[in-house]
Amino acid sequence: MKILIAEDEPVMLKAIQTRLVNDGYEVVITTDGREALQVLETFQPDLIITDILMPYTSGLELIGVVKSNPFKKIPIIVLSAFGQETTVLEAFDLGADDFLTKPFNPSELSMRVKRLLNDVIEN
Amino acid sequence: MEDQILFNAVLVADDSPINQIFMQRALQKICLRIDIAENGVKAVELARANEYDLILMDLFMPEMDGYEATEILRNELNLTTRIIAITAISLPGEEQKCIDAGMDGYIIKPFTTETIKQIAQSGRAKPVMHFESEHIFGDDELKIDLKILYALGDTTPEYISMMINVFTENMEPTIKQLYQLLADKNIHELQKKAHYAKSSLAVIQIDVMFNLAKSIELDCRTEQPVENIDVKIKQFESLFKRAKLYLNTYLETLLVQKS
Numbered sequence: 001m002k003i004l005i006a007e008d009e010p011v012m013l014k015a016i017q018t019r020l021v022n023d024g025y026e027v028v029i030t031t032d033g034r035e036a037l038q039v040l041e042t043f044q045p046d047l048i049i050t051d052i053l054m055p056y057t058s059g060l061e062l063i064g065v066v067k068s069n070p071f072k073k074i075p076i077i078v079l080s081a082f083g084q085e086t087t088v089l090e091a092f093d094l095g096a097d098d099f100l101t102k103p104f105n106p107s108e109l110s111m112r113v114k115r116l117l118n119d120v121i122e123n
Numbered sequence: 124m125e126d127q128i129l130f131n132a133v134l135v136a137d138d139s140p141i142n143q144i145f146m147q148r149a150l151q152k153i154c155l156r157i158d159i160a161e162n163g164v165k166a167v168e169l170a171r172a173n174e175y176d177l178i179l180m181d182l183f184m185p186e187m188d189g190y191e192a193t194e195i196l197r198n199e200l201n202l203t204t205r206i207i208a209i210t211a212i213s214l215p216g217e218e219q220k221c222i223d224a225g226m227d228g229y230i231i232k233p234f235t236t237e238t239i240k241q242i243a244q245s246g247r248a249k250p251v252m253h254f255e256s257e258h259i260f261g262d263d264e265l266k267i268d269l270k271i272l273y274a275l276g277d278t279t280p281e282y283i284s285m286m287i288n289v290f291t292e293n294m295e296p297t298i299k300q301l302y303q304l305l306a307d308k309n310i311h312e313l314q315k316k317a318h319y320a321k322s323s324l325a326v327i328q329i330d331v332m333f334n335l336a337k338s339i340e341l342d343c344r345t346e347q348p349v350e351n352i353d354v355k356i357k358q359f360e361s362l363f364k365r366a367k368l369y370l371n372t373y374l375e376t377l378l379v380q381k382s
Binding site: 011014082 | 275282
């Protein structure tokens, strides 16, 4: 299973990457929404994890682009923070599938990823 | 309030010249005589020849460490003088180790003149923080929690130290940018940068810094006066500097355990 991560903050990015690689996934990392969109031109992940506030292309724009493409109905987990509730709702409107509020427990990340990927296989 | 003389003579055993100067400064107003020993051997020598009201003992010194020196003072010289350990980090079991060696308590570096005064006045060291895990350390004002870092799955010293280094290397320019954005009165970008700073503090968990970043973010959103935000960035920076000392000591301990 392949996962694409978009997160501009290096500690958080490495943290998520480590956990998911440890869980056995193939992980591709990007540090902003624009880079994520570039990667998506050639790489087809089974799941995307994206931060909201990023330079160049925000997480919301990324979700908008991915979910408006009928061939890329890839599940998306949004990384949010306290105080971003309205933005998370916006992300859901755009088609995001789940969200995680920082700080989160790494086991919770694993569990949510696993659940979304299982959903994908069942459907 | 005028400082009172609280001690006639204090012995400080510490090998670091900076600490020696700091301790002398912190103590000079409250004691008549301060003697400095640069290692445990010298501390034992001085304690044999002089009478002290208090001994402040660094734990890690060349030739003879603080534990061994204390054992000699207690068991061979039969001294009953209060001995307080000076330590850079609060690790589990360390308090017990100090007590086993015969010390009366310990204080954590970096500390203030106030802390030394408190010891003098109460006759006791500042209560030691008890942390539930060896991956949590710091002091009562600055708690650093690495549980999430360890829960990521890779617990090798190489990985943990890499993550801590990424954290400190990234936080330094972030703080510079916070100051710069404030100077430029670019409050919108400042809010984003404060938000950004929170991300790494959610992995290397330092709640007091996390909350300060959150508060800066909120101040930007609610257009608080620039001076208020400036004070908070300064606090944030000063907390980070202290956190870095703790993290560096933690890294040294990690690498020692490994070798």
